[in-house]
Amino acid sequence: xxxxxxxxxxxxxxxxxxxxxxxxxxxxxxxxxxxxxxxxxxxxxxxxxxxxxxxxxxxxxxxxxxxxxxxxxxxxxxxxxxxxxxxxxxxxxxxxxxxxxxxxxxxxxxxxxxxxxxxxxxxxxxxxxxxxxxxxxxxxxxxxxxxxxxxxxxxxxxxxxxxxxxxxxxxxxxxxxxxxxxxxxxxxxxxxxxxxxxxxxxxxxxxxxxxxxxxxxxxxxxxxxxxxxxxxxxxxxxxxxxxxxxxxxxxxxxxxxxxxxxxxxxxxxxxxxxxxxxxxxxxxxxxxxxxxxxxxxxxxxxxxxxxxxxxxxxxxxxxxxxxxxxxxxxxxxxxxxxxxxxxxxxxxxxxxxxxxxxxxxxxxxxxxxxxxxxxxxxxxxxxxxxxxxxxxxxxxxxxxxxxxxxxxxxxxxxxxxxxxxxxxxxxxxxxxxxxxxxxxxxxxxxxxxxxxxxxxxxxxxxxxxxxxxxxxxxxxxxxxxxxxxxxxxxxxxxxxxxxxxxxxxxxxxxxxxxxxxxxxxxxxxxxxx
Numbered sequence: 001x002x003x004x005x006x007x008x009x010x011x012x013x014x015x016x017x018x019x020x021x022x023x024x025x026x027x028x029x030x031x032x033x034x035x036x037x038x039x040x041x042x043x044x045x046x047x048x049x050x051x052x053x054x055x056x057x058x059x060x061x062x063x064x065x066x067x068x069x070x071x072x073x074x075x076x077x078x079x080x081x082x083x084x085x086x087x088x089x090x091x092x093x094x095x096x097x098x099x100x101x102x103x104x105x106x107x108x109x110x111x112x113x114x115x116x117x118x119x120x121x122x123x124x125x126x127x128x129x130x131x132x133x134x135x136x137x138x139x140x141x142x143x144x145x146x147x148x149x150x151x152x153x154x155x156x157x158x159x160x161x162x163x164x165x166x167x168x169x170x171x172x173x174x175x176x177x178x179x180x181x182x183x184x185x186x187x188x189x190x191x192x193x194x195x196x197x198x199x200x201x202x203x204x205x206x207x208x209x210x211x212x213x214x215x216x217x218x219x220x221x222x223x224x225x226x227x228x229x230x231x232x233x234x235x236x237x238x239x240x241x242x243x244x245x246x247x248x249x250x251x252x253x254x255x256x257x258x259x260x261x262x263x264x265x266x267x268x269x270x271x272x273x274x275x276x277x278x279x280x281x282x283x284x285x286x287x288x289x290x291x292x293x294x295x296x297x298x299x300x301x302x303x304x305x306x307x308x309x310x311x312x313x314x315x316x317x318x319x320x321x322x323x324x325x326x327x328x329x330x331x332x333x334x335x336x337x338x339x340x341x342x343x344x345x346x347x348x349x350x351x352x353x354x355x356x357x358x359x360x361x362x363x364x365x366x367x368x369x370x371x372x373x374x375x376x377x378x379x380x381x382x383x384x385x386x387x388x389x390x391x392x393x394x395x396x397x398x399x400x401x402x403x404x405x406x407x408x409x410x411x412x413x414x415x416x417x418x419x420x421x422x423x424x425x426x427x428x429x430x431x432x433x434x435x436x437x438x439x440x441x442x443x444x445x446x447x448x449x450x451x452x453x454x455x456x457x458x459x460x461x462x463x464x465x466x467x468x469x470x471x472x473x474x475x476x477x478x479x480x481x482x483x484x485x486x487x488x489x490x491x492x493x494x495x496x497x498x499x500x501x502x503x504x505x506x507x508x509x510x511x512x513x514x515x516x517x518x519x520x521x522x523x524x525x526x527x528x529x
Contacts, residue, residue, distance in 0.1 A: 019144045019203050024159040026199040027137050030089065031163030032170065033192040034130045037096035038063055039171045040185045041123055044103050046391075047181070047260060047277060048115065053392050053517075055119075062120055063127035070131020077132065081139040082204035086216050088136065089196025090223050092129040095122065097189015097227045100182045101237060108241035134160070140204070180255060182238055186231045193223045245278065252345065256337035263345070272347050273453075274313060276338070279387070283453040284351060287315055290457065292486040293449045293494070294385060295319035297461050298417040300477040302380040306330070307409065309368040309397075310385040312338035314352030320383075321358050322481040330379075332364045332371050339363055369396055372405035382406055382416040388520060389429070395514040398433055403440035407464050415472055416442060416462045421520075423448050423497060424456040428506045429519035435508035436516075437462055445471045447494035449485075456501075 038059060045055030077084035099122050106118040134156070141152045175184035197220045205213060230237075242262065243250050248271065252263035262275040274281040282290070295316055304327045306320055312333035320329055333339060342348045343356045355361065364371060368386065384406065389398035396402060398420075406416055420433040423446075430446075437444050442462040451457050463472045474491045476483075509516040 013202065013205075016144050020141065020155075022199060022203060023137070023140055023144060024155060026195055027141075027156060027159040028163035028166070029195045030092075030133060030137075030192060031160040032167030033093070033096065033188050034126070035164045035167035036171050036175065036188045037092075037099060037126050037185070038123075039168065040096075040100050040181060041103070041119060041126075043171075043176075043181055044100050045115075045119060048104070048107050049112070058116075058119065059123050062123040063130070066124045066127025067131035067134075070128040070133075071135055072131075073128065074132045074135040077136060078139055080207075081136045081143070082200045082207040083212050083216070085133060085136040085140065086197045086200035087219075088129050088133050090193055090216075090219050092126065092133070093189040093193035093196065094223055094226065095125050095129070096192065097186045098230060099126065100185040101230060101234065104182065104238065104241050108244040144203075177257075182234045183231055186227050186234060190224060190227045190231070193220060193227070197223075246275070248273065252341070254337060254341070256335050258335045258337075261335075261337060261341060263341075263347075265347075272351075274348075276387070280453060282313060282315060284347070286452050287351070289449060289451045289485045290454065291315045291319050292483050293447075293451075293457075293459060294417060294419055295383065296476055296480055296483065296486055297447070297459075297474050297491065298381050298383065298415045299323060299480065300473075300475050301415055302411060302413055304328070305377070305379045305411075306381045306383065307379040308332070308383045308385060309372075310387070311383065312342060313348060314339075314342045314355040316383055316385050317355035317358070317361060318351075318353045320381075321353070321355055321360065323477075323479075326360060329358075329361045330364065330377075331361060332366060332368050334365065334367055336365045339365070369402055369405070372402070372409060375405075375409055377409065378411045378414070379409055380411050380414045382410055382414065384416065384418040386419065388421045388426075389509070389514070389516040390520045391517065392514065395509065395517050396511055398436060398509055398516045399514065400436045400439045400508050400510050403437050403442055407441045407466075410442075410464050412464065412466065414464070418460045418462065420446075420458045420460055422454070422456055423458040423501050426520050427501050428504060428522065429516050430458045431503040432506045432509050432516050432519050433460060434503070435506065436510075439508045441465050443471045445474050445495070446497070447474055447491065448497060449490070449494050 041059045042052070042056045045059070046052040049055065102122065103115065103118055107115045138152050138156050141155060175188070179187055197216055201213065201216055208216070242253060246262065246264050248264040248266045250262055251265040254261045259277045264273045270285065272284045296319065303323060304325065306326055306329045308316055308329060308331040310333060311317065311331060312335060317329060317331065320326055339356065342352060356363065386397045387394050389395040410416055418433060418437065420430050423430040434444055434446060437460055441464060443465045444460040444462040446458065446460055448456055448458040461472050461474055474495060476486065476488055476491065506519065507515050
């Protein structure tokens with residue numbers, strides 16, 4: 001049996017009205033699957049690289065361009081629309097379903113440099129296949145029931161847009177919480193293959209030769225088998241890929257609602273490290289250097305009420321609670337999973353001195369920016385121990401607007417300390433923080449110390465300019481506890497910056513102009529390291 005021409009009406013196993021319903025259902029489901037693939041590519045990029053805007057821009061622009069290419073290519077397949085559509089859906093389900101694992105694997109086993117070309121290639125292939133599928137679906141709709149082209153387009157895009165809505169909502173609220181990113185993409189790939197190919201095998205079997213029918217059936221079984229096996233081994237693959245990204249064996253890993261949390265432990269057990277989305281948070285070998293430098297200069301003054309923004313590992317709390325006259329500490333951290341780990345893991349509990357069990361500590365799980373907007377209280381000391389402002393989500397925590405909220409929450413004689421990244425590896429980003437603080441009404445003293453696992457690291461000690469006082473002195477309190485790293489002599493040295501890392505021509509960062517993102521991306525000093 002030869003295939004019918006493109007203009008002939010197929011012999012359908014159901015009435016045309018029912019057939020049209022099933023084709024539009026296929027459009028709906030395929031559109032939802034396509035949007036999930038798109039969101040998955042953006043999500044895996046933001047997880048691995050942290051730059052959500054860049055990843056979304058690359059994926060969206062490449063896919064839209066590729067859809068245009070696919071639409072042009074679809075002209076070649078209009079003679080056999082049913083067979084072509086089934087083949088396209090099969091390929092789309094394979095590439096889209098496996099895309100997350102392929103990207104994760106390229107990042108883990110090849111290099112970060114190989115990730116971006118792989119992302120562009122996958123986005124282009126998926127976009128091209130989606131671009132081919134849409135005109136083929138319109139042809140199938142017209143063949144089932146004689147319609148004007150405008151009516152067929154209206155039906156097609158109505159189903160397509162509603163499917164996109166459902167796919168867009170299902171991704172964050174259903175697939176990610178229940179299945180996670182790799183398994184979620186694979187499950188969508190399975191659904192895409194079964195629906196896309198099955199509709200053709202059922203509704204348009206009269207259009208197919210016996211060889212084509214058998215080939216599609218075997219192809220569907222192959223795709224289901226490949227995606228099923230990938231689903232079965234997805235967790236093992238993820239564990240192996242994750243381990244490849246870290247020097248030491250992983251002792252704990254969890255993907256929370258907000259980030260990937262990983263603990264590694266050296267073979268001798270001396271070096272335990274925490275990573276959030278691949279970024280080092282601390283090493284047990286030298287974390288005391290960072291936290292002593294962060295906390296103790298701010299404690300030379302009033303300190304009854306303290307606010308900590310970030311610091312979910314409890315290590316900053318440990319240093320604060322060494323002062324007996326600290327009456328209350330409010331810690332604001334977005335991710336409850338980090339607090340839970342720091343409160344239950346034996347190694348971290350020992351490291352932070354069980355600081356979360358101290359009755360003086362109150363923990364709030366929310367966004368630091370929003371919390372400050374609603375905060376009615378003033379604090380003697382504010383500690384901003386927040387992740388670097390490398391993307392849109394974190395850059396707002398290094399803006400004039402954010403620091404203005406800090407200044408409003410500071411007692412007249414209070415002090416604020418901000419971790420500001422590396423003056424060596426990202427000098428423009430570091431000095432931009434100074435301008436942002438000063439524009440917000442906080443006079444600052446910049447200082448830097450060496451933390452071996454981080455490198456050279458910088459901070460700002462600040463005070464409100466509303467009282468007419470200048471930048472605060474970088475000193476330790478007379479009653480400061482015995483410290484392992486910090487003393488007055490080291491603090492005097494911490495005020496000195498080398499000539500090649502002194503302040504250049506940089507600007508403050510704001511919500512509307514997040515300059516700090518660009519300054520972090522232009523880290524010239526990273527080259528060669």
